[in-house]
Amino acid sequence: MTIVTVLGAGMMGTALCYPVSDAGHQVRLVGTHLDGPWVESMKRDRVHPKLGIPLPERVTPYSIEEVASAIDGAQIVAVGVSSAGVRWAAETLGPLLRPDTPVIAVTKGLEESQPGVLRVLPDVFRDALPAHLQGSMAPAAIGGPCIAGELARRVPTAVVFTGRSEPVLRRLARELSAPYYHVRVSTDVIGVEVCAALKNAYAMAVGFGAGVHARAGLETGPVAHHNYESAIFAQACIEMTRLLQAMGGDPSHVPHLAGAGDMLVTCSGGRSSRLGKWLGSGLSFAEARAKMPGDTLESADLVRVLGRALPAMIQRGALTANSLPLMQHLIDVIVGGQRVDIPFEQFFRED
């Protein structure tokens, strides 16, 4: 039995507790400042209000004020905060972590650290740790198709753990696997994490199809705008491959769990798809944003990051100017305020 502490009691952080508890470990689930009502609810009746099913047996909820005791003695720490909370998580955990405690995050995203240089969140997290931890710590992260509500319902799920230390990854995979939670490992952090970040933006684009269809006043079904969606999905795979190559990741992650697999699951619902549907129906980004008050839109955030980084990447020759026409259109829509009008003529061309 291992003690696993999860920081962040949102949907995904909480869902991760299910396989870990079912694998026989003690789980301490710590809500952030934003998760207070959920922690209260779980302390009261052992149900996370957004998951709507009972917590598994070996999970104990903690409030953020109790974080020190929740970390004390933890043998593995998982981070389940949103991408905006990565630095906060590192600063919160920094004084409490032992140098040899493995850390793994479900958080996904990219940051531009210098013009045209994108960084994955495990590296952002590490650099926000206290100096004495930075050398020893190789934070891991989770990619691959995983809807939180399904994992918590024990739907068979396959993911990839990535990090720069293979022994740490193997230990995490061994300890955190469950009969319905299948874990593979990859030390190609760029490959997995760039896919994990991009898939939100590209799933939003696939979601345009539902909006175009709805706008025409048509019912969804086996004949809808699936040709349109699938063409966008294919172009997204092509652009993911090009971005991975430009950033030094292994493009074999694209036709795999982290790329196509995670993009597919993201197309089946959730905020990225909903935003895409609003945009596809003809709304501007500002109008679509207003339909989703309070929602964190990681898909739009990622498009903004790429909108800033791509010109410098093209300038230094990492990418050619016309290699990402779908992403360029997403930038025009999210940053430039244009309406969706997919430039199919620019797709499926040689780079």
Place this chain on the structure above:
Amino acid sequence: MTIVTVLGAGMMGTALCYPVSDAGHQVRLVGTHLDGPWVESMKRDRVHPKLGIPLPERVTPYSIEEVASAIDGAQIVAVGVSSAGVRWAAETLGPLLRPDTPVIAVTKGLEESQPGVLRVLPDVFRDALPAHLQGSMAPAAIGGPCIAGELARRVPTAVVFTGRSEPVLRRLARELSAPYYHVRVSTDVIGVEVCAALKNAYAMAVGFGAGVHARAGLETGPVAHHNYESAIFAQACIEMTRLLQAMGGDPSHVPHLAGAGDMLVTCSGGRSSRLGKWLGSGLSFAEARAKMPGDTLESADLVRVLGRALPAMIQRGALTANSLPLMQHLIDVIVGGQRVDIPFEQFFRED
């Protein structure tokens, strides 16, 4: 204006007439012996009963008895028969075709020509032509995500034309494109056609998820068995890549239109998905087959072809024994009568 004759008035053959007519060409649509009632209906009121929308302006329906006059003067011939009809189509067209008439087929599938040697249908078609045509003819084929009912409704669609003559492909792409029918070309016939064939079988496997979910008595929605489906989709991409490599095709077609794109569209409905759902719900193949009387099940046919071919491919070293665990499970289910029980533990491993 070009005269384009389409042989086969099923859903896909008929759907192809829409962009061709809209591009300004004269289209002659010839029903096979099986298409008689549809041709009669189209001659009477210009509606294909299964598409349910009016034929475009420049399409003239022909019965099979009128095939000679429909081919006479045709500048392009398209073949829209099912995979079982490819030899018949070659034998029917053979005496009527001029050696320089480009032929393009929508038919998808694989045949085992000798133990462990799989052949794509354009080659099967060519070899069934009269000898005097075989030298000059490089039949083309169409891959990529295209639901017939959507193409006929002018949903934006992107496909890839493949064949061994690039000038022929470029001419076909130029003539058959329409504002909503985006055509790219590839001379990698193996790459495109193997993807086009495999996607039916693998889409059936993705469809298991809906059956597993329904069997548990649950409603579909954003939380269902999408993690399970997406893991299977990812493993399908991996196995497509391995099969393409074994057969000499370019695996870059997998994260592209012909592979992931076409597999995705096939997952959105149709017979392969329905068969998968029945199997996933716990039925044996014989029981599932009985639920779909009269339906041609190209997905099951393809699994049978691979069930015969794989042992010889493994024996001659083209594939390793455990490189296709999902396809092996499909063979166990379709040929061996086993119930669906996805071997996730064997997935996502190095070949």
